[in-house]
Amino acid sequence: MEHRIEKHIELKAPVSRIWRAITDYREFGEWFRVKLDGPFAVGQVSHGQITYPGYEQLKWQATIQKMEPERLFSFTWPQSKSLDNPDYANAPTTLVEFRLEKTPTGTLLTLTESGFEKLPADWRLEAFRRNDGGWTEQMKNIDKHVAQNP
Amino acid sequence: MSRRIPKLSRKRQRAPDSPDAQATIFAALGDGTRLALIIRLAGGQPYSISQLTTGSRLTRQAITKHLRVLERAGIVCCAHSGRESRFKFNPQPMIEVKQYLDHISDQWDESLSRLKSLVENDGG
Numbered sequence: 001m002e003h004r005i006e007k008h009i010e011l012k013a014p015v016s017r018i019w020r021a022i023t024d025y026r027e028f029g030e031w032f033r034v035k036l037d038g039p040f041a042v043g044q045v046s047h048g049q050i051t052y053p054g055y056e057q058l059k060w061q062a063t064i065q066k067m068e069p070e071r072l073f074s075f076t077w078p079q080s081k082s083l084d085n086p087d088y089a090n091a092p093t094t095l096v097e098f099r100l101e102k103t104p105t106g107t108l109l110t111l112t113e114s115g116f117e118k119l120p121a122d123w124r125l126e127a128f129r130r131n132d133g134g135w136t137e138q139m140k141n142i143d144k145h146v147a148q149n150p
Numbered sequence: 151m152s153r154r155i156p157k158l159s160r161k162r163q164r165a166p167d168s169p170d171a172q173a174t175i176f177a178a179l180g181d182g183t184r185l186a187l188i189i190r191l192a193g194g195q196p197y198s199i200s201q202l203t204t205g206s207r208l209t210r211q212a213i214t215k216h217l218r219v220l221e222r223a224g225i226v227c228c229a230h231s232g233r234e235s236r237f238k239f240n241p242q243p244m245i246e247v248k249q250y251l252d253h254i255s256d257q258w259d260e261s262l263s264r265l266k267s268l269v270e271n272d273g274g
Contacts, residue, residue, distance in 0.1 A: 013270055
């Protein structure tokens with residue numbers, strides 16, 4: 001069984017464009033659905049507020065790990081057990097990495113999220129059950145909305 | 151002399167929130183011997199420790215230790231029949247972990263598709 005999530009996506013835009021979309025805090029916020037307080041900086045904690053409809057009470061927090069221009073952007077973020085009263089200070093973290101590679105047609109983006117083996121089993125189940133259904137379903141609704149209202 | 155400390159008392163000394171007690175499913179699965187035990191048990195039929203030791207190069211003690219790790223993670227459960235313990239596979243925790251990762255994976259798919267729209271539709 002895999003301990004990590006890995007995604008590959010081909011984007012028809014130059015590496016420099018993707019780099020901006022993932023590391024400029026306003027652009028990141030736009031597609032990730034989070035309102036960030038300020039720019040990303042290596043070693044710094046990034047704070048913000050989730051803007052996803054129905055989840056606006058959730059805070060975003062991540063520690064920026066690496067910013068190697070047009071190559072690698074990574075951060076760790078806490079996986080809090082409770083959504084209502086998150087204890088980010090003591091929560092285990094997972095590592096998110098974005099890797100960019102130039103291709104003949106644009107850019108290959110590889111996203112990985114790892115560290116799930118650090119989460120206690122009972123904890124994972126609770127977090128999953130709390131989120132189950134609503135989040136994914138709403139994500140799909142928004143995509144539909146955007147597609148119909150370009 | 152200290153080696154004579156009975157196993158049970160060692161188990162009881164373990165704090166409930168120690169890393170060891172937080173047996174995670176991934177940690178339980180991250181070992182070749184334990185995976186082999188799961189494959190053997192996955193047929194659904196319960197096995198005794200003796201049966202699981204037969205044909206293995208490991209000692210009964212080593213097999214027992216691995217079974218306890220799997221038991222703490224909820225992947226196998228132990229039932230006593232007479233003097234013997236029999237171990238049975240419980241697929242539920244593995245199914246739930248897979249569902250949890252699938253769920254996070256779906257979230258990334260959705261986010262990345264929004265990223266794709268953003269970078270491909272803004273005229274560069």
